[in-house]
Amino acid sequence: MKNEKKGFARAHTNIALIKYWGKANNELILPANDSISLTLDKFYSDTYVTFSEDLTENSFFLNQIPMPKKSMKRINHLIDFTKRQYNYSGFAKIQSYNHVPTSAGLASSASGMAALAGAVVSALDSTGDLTNISRIARLGSGSASRSIFGGVVHWHRGHDHESSFAEQIVSEKEIDLNMITVVVDRHQKKVKSTHGMAQTVATSPFYSTWVDEANRAIPEMITAVQNNDFTKIGELAEHSAAMMHATTLSANPAFTYFAPETIKAVRLVHQMRSTGIECYFTIDAGPNVKVLCRTQDITRVHNFLAHEFNEQQLVVARPGSGIKFTKN
Numbered sequence: 001m002k003n004e005k006k007g008f009a010r011a012h013t014n015i016a017l018i019k020y021w022g023k024a025n026n027e028l029i030l031p032a033n034d035s036i037s038l039t040l041d042k043f044y045s046d047t048y049v050t051f052s053e054d055l056t057e058n059s060f061f062l063n064q065i066p067m068p069k070k071s072m073k074r075i076n077h078l079i080d081f082t083k084r085q086y087n088y089s090g091f092a093k094i095q096s097y098n099h100v101p102t103s104a105g106l107a108s109s110a111s112g113m114a115a116l117a118g119a120v121v122s123a124l125d126s127t128g129d130l131t132n133i134s135r136i137a138r139l140g141s142g143s144a145s146r147s148i149f150g151g152v153v154h155w156h157r158g159h160d161h162e163s164s165f166a167e168q169i170v171s172e173k174e175i176d177l178n179m180i181t182v183v184v185d186r187h188q189k190k191v192k193s194t195h196g197m198a199q200t201v202a203t204s205p206f207y208s209t210w211v212d213e214a215n216r217a218i219p220e221m222i223t224a225v226q227n228n229d230f231t232k233i234g235e236l237a238e239h240s241a242a243m244m245h246a247t248t249l250s251a252n253p254a255f256t257y258f259a260p261e262t263i264k265a266v267r268l269v270h271q272m273r274s275t276g277i278e279c280y281f282t283i284d285a286g287p288n289v290k291v292l293c294r295t296q297d298i299t300r301v302h303n304f305l306a307h308e309f310n311e312q313q314l315v316v317a318r319p320g321s322g323i324k325f326t327k328n
């Protein structure tokens, strides 16, 4: 094939400790507030890209299933943007594999779009720098910009494409922070995060307070992470999640991601804390609850949760590494 270029990348998923919730610019996916996340070890996407001047359009296969054309908008945007940057005119065939167990209840768009950005850039530029890949991943999904780096990561909201990118605060080896996901409901009909945040920005009278509070928490969280101060990290993360979900209840029409079992898991977290097991919760755009704990407490937290939920509903994850361009 003519002028063929190949790339590969593996990226892990991440969960926000200070949430991204709402855009300042929909086209470039510039967020209204900075966010901070933890990259997770077990869950990742592997993506292979082949560019060729013989192809006439981009195609994307997720776990070998072709993506319908109408769902290719952001993928095409990401690829077109990168092609312009590297002055290349062919099209891409992409094969992506998600290693995020369906039972884990974790979003795969962050790892998927991060791996896509990494594979596309590595095909067109063998020296592609990670900050540029983070910016490009952002065009696929905001949270993907953070999945380029391991450990705890800060996404600077910025004010244009150049200034909105993520960077590592501490590596996965420097932080004692684990996450047990309680999968309370796999089947609940979802309001996608993209739509949920847009509705919130447009209608919640609390939205500007959310933005101010999230940005105010950022330097506090950075200090807590640098000091490995689990208590402070947990308190800030829990508060950020609670505030984000308060904005959905104040949207018009109001909506919530909580299911009855979500509240049950939150209460168990409070109960554990009152009995001296230190842990905190965070919740994303879905009903599952992620419980943060130190390594020394993983077994105790897991066993406590296992009284009320079955083993298959509990998924333990540890801090994960940044993007890789080879499989090993």
Ligand code: DP6
Residues within 6 Å of the ligand: 015, 016, 018, 019, 020, 021, 029, 035, 109, 140, 141, 142, 143, 144, 193, 194, 284, 285
């Ligand atoms: C609640 O990154 O999925 O998980 O940028 O529209 O693709 P788009 O949204 P997405 O939103 C993630 C929202 C969140 C919080 C977070 O990850 O920071």
